[in-house]
Structure formats: C-alpha cells, structure tokens
Amino acid sequence: TRDKMPPLKGDILVHAAEDKEGQPITVAELGEKLVRAWPQGKDAQGQPLIRKGDPNNVLALYKFPKGQIVAPTNMEATIDGEIVAYSDICTHAGCSVSDNDQQVGEMKCPCHSGQYDPKRACMVTGGPPPRRLAQLPIRLEGSTLVVADFFLENPYPFNESEWEARKK
Numbered sequence: 001t002r003d004k005m006p007p008l009k010g011d012i013l014v015h016a017a018e019d020k021e022g023q024p025i026t027v028a029e030l031g032e033k034l035v036r037a038w039p040q041g042k043d044a045q046g047q048p049l050i051r052k053g054d055p056n057n058v059l060a061l062y063k064f065p066k067g068q069i070v071a072p073t074n075m076e077a078t079i080d081g082e083i084v085a086y087s088d089i090c091t092h093a094g095c096s097v098s099d100n101d102q103q104v105g106e107m108k109c110p111c112h113s114g115q116y117d118p119k120r121a122c123m124v125t126g127g128p129p130p131r132r133l134a135q136l137p138i139r140l141e142g143s144t145l146v147v148a149d150f151f152l153e154n155p156y157p158f159n160e161s162e163w164e165a166r167k168k
C-alpha cells in the first residue's frame with residue numbers, strides 16, 4: 001500500500017517527531033541537530049498520506065554551514081550544499097540513528113554504538129554498521145522540502161538482493 005512505499009520523487013518532507021508529526025519541515029527548523037522526517041505522498045484520492053507504514057522510511061535531515069558538507073556526499077542531491085537528507089535506519093540492524101551527544105553534528109546509533117558522519121555522506125566512523133546511511137536527493141520548492149529522486153543506494157539493513165526487489 002502507498003503508506004509503505006519508500007520516499008518517492010515529489011514527496012514532501014514532514015516532521016516525524018510526535019509533537020509535530022505531519023507538519024511540513026521548514027529550512028529555519030534545520031541545523032546541526034538531527035530533525036527526523038517522514039516522506040508524505042498522496043493517497044488514491046489525492047489526499048496527503050504520510051509514508052509511515054514502513055518504519056524503515058524514517059529520514060534524518062541536517063543543515064550545516066556552507067563548506068562543511070564535503071565529498072563523498074553527492075552535492076547535487078543536497079540543497080545548496082547546506083541541507084542533506086539520509087535514511088535514519090542503521091545499516092547494521094535497523095535501529096533509528098540519533099545525534100551523537102558527545103560530538104555535535106555527528107550521529108550515533110543507540111543500539112550498538114554505530115557512528116556516522118552526516119557531513120561526509122554518512123560514512124561509518126565507528127562501530128559495526130557495514131555500510132553508510134543512504135543519501136536521499138532533496139530540493140526546495142518554494143519553502144517546501146521535496147524529495148528530488150530515489151535513494152542513491154540501498155537504505156535498508158538488508159542485503160542487495162532485497163534492495164533490488166524493493167526498488168521495483
């Protein structure tokens with residue numbers, strides 16, 4: 001069903017935090033602290049539909065001062081080299097990754113302390129995750145954050161064949 005589909009081109013990004021769930025995320029709300037998002041598409045009647053039927057769809061958004069986001073991040077998939085979106089699902093065993101409380105602007109998984117660097121394509125900087133978090137291409141439409149394309153790589157803690165099957 002549509003609420004289980006992964007983030008698709010044209011979806012808008014809305015808050016996943018309970019107190020603001022479903023509210024569109026604005027640029028002013030973003031920074032070096034993680035903002036969790038859901039993709040929101042449309043149902044068969046054209047009404048807004050948050051794609052939270054699959055918990056693997058949760059996303060992590062950051063905004064860093066210009067120049068801090070660097071390769072191998074795909075810069076064309078960021079907004080102005082400042083705003084970047086990733087899958088928030090740890091590639092190790094699927095926990096939702098959080099901010100690293102010891103290191104501003106870095107990420108740490110609460111389950112087995114996997115660490116990722118969101119300024120460098122969410123590469124693994126510590127712990128057991130086998131792969132970085134997948135980057136999701138985004139763009140700005142007016143003041144709305146919009147999904148620009150499909151994930152650049154496998155976002156799931158699954159093997160590549162499951163990922164290939166899901167892409168279809």
Ligand code: FES
Nearest residue numbers: 090092093109114
């Ligand atoms: Fe994230 Fe194990 S699930 S480190």
